[in-house]
Amino acid sequence: MNEEKRSVGAAVRKVDSMQLLTGQPVYVDDLPEPHGCLVVKLLRSPHANAMIEEIDASAAMQIPGVVAVFTYKDVPAERYTEAGQTYPETSPHDRLILDRHLRHVGDPVALIAAENEDAAEAALDAVKVKYTVLPAVLDFHTAMDNETLVHPEDDWHALCPFTGGDPKRNICASGVEGEGDVEKVLSECDIVLEHPFHIKAVNQVPMETFRTMCDFDSNGRLHITSSTQIVFHVRRIVAHALGIPKTSIVVEKPRIGGGFGAKQTAVSEVYPAFVSWMTKRPSKLVFTRKESLEAGSPRHEMELTVRLGAMRDGTIRAIDMNVLSNAGAYGEHSWAIAGLTAHKSIPLYTSGLEAFGFKFNVVYTNRQSSGAYRGFGATQGMFAVESTVNELADKLGMDPLEIRLKNSVKEGAMMPAYYHETATSCNLDGCLEKCAEQFGWKEKFPVRVMPDGKIRAAGMAMTMQGSCISGIDVGSATVRLDDGGSYCLMIGAADMGTGCDTILSQILSDCMECPLENITISGANTDRSPYDSGSYASSTTFVTGKAVTMAAEELIEKMKALASKILGIPAEQLVFEKNAVYTQDHTKCITAAELADASMNGNEIPMEVTRSHTNPTSPPPFMAGMVEIELDPETGSVKILNYNAVVDCGTVINPALARIQAEGGIVQGIGMALTEDINYDAKGNLSENSLMKYRIPTRLETGRLHVDFAPSYEAMGPFGAKSIGEIVINTPAPALAHAIYRATGKWFRSLPITPERIVMEKGD
Amino acid sequence: MEIKFLLNKKPVSLEAEPSMPLIDLLRSLGMKSVKCGCENTVCGLCTVLLDEVPVLSCSVPAARADGHSVMTLEGLKAEAEEFVGFIADQGADQCGFCNPGYVMNTIALLRENPDPTDEEIREYLAGNLCRCSGYEGQVRGIRNYLNAKKEGRL
Numbered sequence: 001m002n003e004e005k006r007s008v009g010a011a012v013r014k015v016d017s018m019q020l021l022t023g024q025p026v027y028v029d030d031l032p033e034p035h036g037c038l039v040v041k042l043l044r045s046p047h048a049n050a051m052i053e054e055i056d057a058s059a060a061m062q063i064p065g066v067v068a069v070f071t072y073k074d075v076p077a078e079r080y081t082e083a084g085q086t087y088p089e090t091s092p093h094d095r096l097i098l099d100r101h102l103r104h105v106g107d108p109v110a111l112i113a114a115e116n117e118d119a120a121e122a123a124l125d126a127v128k129v130k131y132t133v134l135p136a137v138l139d140f141h142t143a144m145d146n147e148t149l150v151h152p153e154d155d156w157h158a159l160c161p162f163t164g165g166d167p168k169r170n171i172c173a174s175g176v177e178g179e180g181d182v183e184k185v186l187s188e189c190d191i192v193l194e195h196p197f198h199i200k201a202v203n204q205v206p207m208e209t210f211r212t213m214c215d216f217d218s219n220g221r222l223h224i225t226s227s228t229q230i231v232f233h234v235r236r237i238v239a240h241a242l243g244i245p246k247t248s249i250v251v252e253k254p255r256i257g258g259g260f261g262a263k264q265t266a267v268s269e270v271y272p273a274f275v276s277w278m279t280k281r282p283s284k285l286v287f288t289r290k291e292s293l294e295a296g297s298p299r300h301e302m303e304l305t306v307r308l309g310a311m312r313d314g315t316i317r318a319i320d321m322n323v324l325s326n327a328g329a330y331g332e333h334s335w336a337i338a339g340l341t342a343h344k345s346i347p348l349y350t351s352g353l354e355a356f357g358f359k360f361n362v363v364y365t366n367r368q369s370s371g372a373y374r375g376f377g378a379t380q381g382m383f384a385v386e387s388t389v390n391e392l393a394d395k396l397g398m399d400p401l402e403i404r405l406k407n408s409v410k411e412g413a414m415m416p417a418y419y420h421e422t423a424t425s426c427n428l429d430g431c432l433e434k435c436a437e438q439f440g441w442k443e444k445f446p447v448r449v450m451p452d453g454k455i456r457a458a459g460m461a462m463t464m465q466g467s468c469i470s471g472i473d474v475g476s477a478t479v480r481l482d483d484g485g486s487y488c489l490m491i492g493a494a495d496m497g498t499g500c501d502t503i504l505s506q507i508l509s510d511c512m513e514c515p516l517e518n519i520t521i522s523g524a525n526t527d528r529s530p531y532d533s534g535s536y537a538s539s540t541t542f543v544t545g546k547a548v549t550m551a552a553e554e555l556i557e558k559m560k561a562l563a564s565k566i567l568g569i570p571a572e573q574l575v576f577e578k579n580a581v582y583t584q585d586h587t588k589c590i591t592a593a594e595l596a597d598a599s600m601n602g603n604e605i606p607m608e609v610t611r612s613h614t615n616p617t618s619p620p621p622f623m624a625g626m627v628e629i630e631l632d633p634e635t636g637s638v639k640i641l642n643y644n645a646v647v648d649c650g651t652v653i654n655p656a657l658a659r660i661q662a663e664g665g666i667v668q669g670i671g672m673a674l675t676e677d678i679n680y681d682a683k684g685n686l687s688e689n690s691l692m693k694y695r696i697p698t699r700l701e702t703g704r705l706h707v708d709f710a711p712s713y714e715a716m717g718p719f720g721a722k723s724i725g726e727i728v729i730n731t732p733a734p735a736l737a738h739a740i741y742r743a744t745g746k747w748f749r750s751l752p753i754t755p756e757r758i759v760m761e762k763g764d
Numbered sequence: 765m766e767i768k769f770l771l772n773k774k775p776v777s778l779e780a781e782p783s784m785p786l787i788d789l790l791r792s793l794g795m796k797s798v799k800c801g802c803e804n805t806v807c808g809l810c811t812v813l814l815d816e817v818p819v820l821s822c823s824v825p826a827a828r829a830d831g832h833s834v835m836t837l838e839g840l841k842a843e844a845e846e847f848v849g850f851i852a853d854q855g856a857d858q859c860g861f862c863n864p865g866y867v868m869n870t871i872a873l874l875r876e877n878p879d880p881t882d883e884e885i886r887e888y889l890a891g892n893l894c895r896c897s898g899y900e901g902q903v904r905g906i907r908n909y910l911n912a913k914k915e916g917r918l
Contacts, residue, residue, distance in 0.1 A: 011853070011855070013849075013852040013853060013855070014852065014855060014857060016857075016860070017848075017849075017852035017857045018845075018848070018849070018852060019860075020857045020859075020860025020863050021844065021848035021849075021851060021852060021857050021860070021863050021867060022797075022837060022841050022844055022845065022848065022867075023796070023797025023798075023836075023837035023838065023841075023863065023864035023867070024796075024797075025796035025797075026860075027861065029796075030796035204895075205895050206859070206861075206895060207799075207801045207807065207809060207859065207861040207862045207893065207894070207895050207896075208799075208801070208859070208861045209801075255859070255860060256859060257799075257859050257860070257861030258858075258859040258861060258895055258896055259859075260895070288803060289801070289802045289803050289804075290803075496859060497858040497859025497860060497861075497896050498858070498896075499855060499858075654855070656853065656854055656855035656901075657855040659855070659901070660854065660855040660856055660858060660896070660897055660898065660901050662898075663897065663898030663899075663900050663901060664858065664895070664896045664897050664898040665898070666898060667898035667899065668895065668898075690802065690803075690804055690806070691801070691802040691804070691806040691807055691893070692802075692804055692806050696893060696895060698890050698891075698893065699886050699889060699890055699892075699894075699899035699900075699902075699903070700886060700887070700890050702898060702899055702900065704900070705898060705900045
């Protein structure tokens with residue numbers, strides 16, 4: 001088709017842009033409330049580890065407007081997980097809707113349903129609870145084999161035995177992997193670096209907190225409208241938790257006010273679902289920001305010890321990683337996230353690598369449960385490995401760019417640490433070289449002291465991620481020919497602001513060779529959408545996008561079959577071009593609009609196709625990031641001047657949206673590196689429980705961002721595309737730690753690197 | 765108390781608790797563009813214009829609207845539509861949840877200073893948090909709008 005008319009590669013606006021930018025009511029809490037909708041609130045535990053001895057809701061029930069107070073006595077006894085994962089989940093079933101045993105400050109004690117906000121608030125104060133406070137495991141270093149057990153109950157169970165959990169030792173999950181003789185190779189290396197790195201349980205902070213509304217459809221089924229990335233998993237999770245048939249539930253999402261993985265866990269859905277099921281009334285739960293920070297699904301706190309062995313010429317021969325991860329009170333996503341620390345960092349250095357080792361333990365503690373956060377463990381692993389490589393370059397007196405080019409994975413290489421998958425498309429070196437040129441690495445890497453005493457310095461990192469969970473994630477698309485030669489695209493993937501509704505429409509538009517305006521898109525709804533695992537694991541463009549192309553191809557065949565009947569010419573002799581079916585000599589044509597009309601008039605050929613797709617591998621996107629800072633040695637303040645990044649996400653479907661993904665991810669990464677702190681007091685209370693204390697970056701703290709692309713072509717992806725959603729958060733932490741080292745001579749191996757620490761501490 | 769005020773230029777009169785946050789009052793009147801992101805004056809999502817001045821409606825008691833004029837994005841859609849398309853062209857709307865707040869503040873900025881520099885845009889909007897976009901696309905969008913306006917391309 002005409003190249004300049006193509007949708008793929010064009011920076012088109014998101015299909016929902018003008019609705020969002022003019023403030024239309026499109027989010028859960030903006031939608032019309034069903035009549036008599038109850039306000040749901042959670043009474044939360046003030047203790048990190050406690051048993052409920054007595055709970056008395058009689059006074060609360062006397063408050064006018066209070067409709068119900070539910071306690072652990074009222075809920076099903078079957079444990080479940082909130083993790084949005086393909087069944088059987090690798091996360092242990094370790095939760096009840098309400099439990100007598102409270103495992104962290106913020107764990108739900110009672111569930112209140114009232115006619116209005118004031119009555120619900122009053123009821124929170126009126127429920128009388130007597131607790132037996134138990135010793136709490138707050139420091140994850142002390143969790144394993146601690147005499148205090150976070151999950152002493154006998155009905156804890158793991159659906160996947162290979163996840164290595166042992167709750168009697170406070171171990172949520174564990175694993176050992178490796179290839180080659182790491183110890184032997186390390187012993188032969190000229191230089192071995194070994195350090196522990198520490199990353200805290202930073203929060204995603206989608207601007208819209210967790211929220212869910214429930215009512216009943218015309219058939220009396222529980223209808224859940226939620227801010228979620230995972231409608232189909234939510235249906236299953238709620239059915240398990242409530243012990244009700246899956247057929248009695250329908251889940252849909254309206255627009256979502258940001259997810260970043262937070263909403264890959266069913267954090268809020270189960271509670272109003274239970275209230276509505278029990279009271280047979282509509283209900284809604286909106287988390288406060290404090291609740292979202294204290295009882296959400298943040299990143300896993302981790303300590304990662306990296307041992308890296310290299311030769312004097314910079315050849316990296318072995319990497320060994322030992323990870324201690326903090327699940328918090330419940331095990332959502334814990335096993336999978338721990339795995340990615342090594343799976344997505346070590347393969348970057350495949351070229352000269354002879355051996356790798358990887359061991360992880362995920363422990364339970366009495367802190368809030370962790371979950372999925374953009375990067376999903378890779379972010380933690382990357383900080384450790386990339387920082388170690390920067391130190392190696394420094395110790396060897398090599399340029400950190402050169403040491404990376406020397407060891408980086410090349411296209412066609414088999415990556416033993418990446419499930420033995422091959423880098424079928426890889427332009428990592430191209431990313432590094434282009435980034436260095438655009439950033440001015442040669443000029444900016446030398447440390448410069450400015451006339452006012454401030455120090456300018458630079459740092460870098462490279463990274464990879466995946467483009468789905470290999471062989472597991474399922475993406476589906478239903479494409480229907482509609483009136484006027486337009487197409488209705490139905491998906492179960494969840495656009496959480498990233499623009500996948502637009503990206504998938506662009507893909508379909510090119511398949512059908514029709515204008516983007518001819519595509520309408522709807523999703524996600526468990527009744528109406530084809531099955532999709534959900535929008536996570538960087539899978540939507542790559543997996544669901546491919547399903548769109550497959551559905552389009554099949555629909556074209558059906559359109560040809562219909563045209564064949566009308567024209568009386570065999571379908572094999574027809575071609576599809578520019579949204580029409582032609583004879584090979586182009587003398588006869590029947591347009592999609594005409595076929596649509598014909599399809600609704602005495603026709604038996606369905607003009608609707610659903611295709612599902614899964615990919616056996618997860619082709620990694622690659623990226624380089626370089627940062628220039630100005631550090632004030634008197635105050636320790638770090639000002640970001642420039643942040644350059646070059647991404648290989650395969651074909652860039654929409655350059656504007658891809659660029660914003662990169663810019664947004666970089667700024668989130670900057671927050672994790674410099675300002676977003678997490679501290680608990682001795683009783684297990686989170687200090688940073690408001691946005692006043694939990695400091696996400698403002699627009700004055702980002703520096704100038706420069707994003708570009710160095711695409712490879714991934715033959716398995718739609719139009720050659722891979723993923724971009726997660727990889728973009730990975731480079732800031734190691735690049736900034738590198739620049740700060742260059743400016744101060746101090747390596748900081750724990751985050752965040754605050755001005756106080758830069759001035760007061762010697763480094764880690 | 766009885767609160768009488770102009771909401772998007774139309775007179776409104778109702779009974780409300782004087783201490784009720786203005787955001788709750790506005791949302792109860794159907795002004796769903798007004799969003800709550802933090803509850804304590806940090807995020808800027810709840811920005812509305814009180815007598816033309818941008819305020820954080822989560823920290824303004826409803827009583828303070830009595831006898832005054834309140835504008836929300838519902839009442840300023842046409843003014844917003846002059847420039848928000850340029851932000852859409854950058855893909856910087858993203859999840860959209862923070863959009864009404866910074867669009868309102870951008871309207872206030874452009875009324876106060878019709879030709880701001882990029883630095884002035886960043887400083888004026890510094891109190892409007894966004895977690896998706898990394899901010900720079902919003903600035904590029906506003907810059908492109910200002911350039912288009914100057915060059916007579918609107």
